[in-house]
Amino acid sequence: MSAAALIEALKARGWMMATAESCTGGLIAAAVTDVAGSSAVFDRGFITYSNEAKMHMVGVSQGLLISHGAVSEPVARAMAAGALARSDAQIAVSVTGIAGPGGSDHKPEGRVCFGLATAQGVTAQTVEFGPLGRAEVRQATVDHALSILLRASTY
Template sequence: MTAGLFPQAYAARAAALLDRCGRAGLRVATAESCTGGLIAGLLTEIPGSSAVVERGFVVYSNDAKVDLLGVSPATLAAHGAVSEATARAMAEGALAASRADIAVSVTGVAGPDGGSAEKPVGLVWFGCARRGAPTVTREQRFGDIGRGAVRLASVATALALLEAAL
């Protein structure tokens, strides 16, 4: 069963997250690469989400990461787009470029192409930044489970990071 575009369980989690953020007076931003806006899409699927969702950045290219989020070209050159350093910089950049209180970022290799021995298909890095708190990062290796499955699993992990940030 789905609620709109997403599985019902995802929509229920998103609604609960938005309710908690709303009651706490917190606003959320997303910075998405491999998910292409799916996290923001899930959050905005919920009626009333405009009270919490401040903005979303889809930064698929490295140039977009630099231009919109202030990710350093040196970080990208040294670590690559799919890395802890880039996920951290994306989350922190989304906070700096918005009025949000919490930002979540995602960057990974959804497949089927683009993987390597060092960064295989299914490798995704996440960041979650909250004003006044240390930025949290997480690595997930979902495996070569298919592009759509990697992207949807990434949405679930991003929700978990946002939930933990509250």
């Protein structure tokens, strides 16, 4: 997935984007802003690595974190919705997951939850990348997030 293709699609729609990133620590924002011309479409990124950051920066409720855990679709939806609401963007993506090493039987290494928010609503999905290794899970997460954004910005 090409960040350049995403930038062109967002430009064509006149949209700005925002990110709320946990397990990637800003890598999605970096992938987009590495491309010349990204300032036309990139509004801001929230790095919400801790639960406190998720609550304070993008408005995830403590109750949601307690009831579902940080790595969950409800939290991914709330992160994306919060990033959209706290930015000048028309589309926001969020990621929260277990890059590794580690994990558990309940939440294994390589599980990443993605959220996507636009004026049309908020969706979420979970992808099981598996125990590929920390760097590989993070890169797969960036690639998938860019693909989600591109699909949503081209229809």
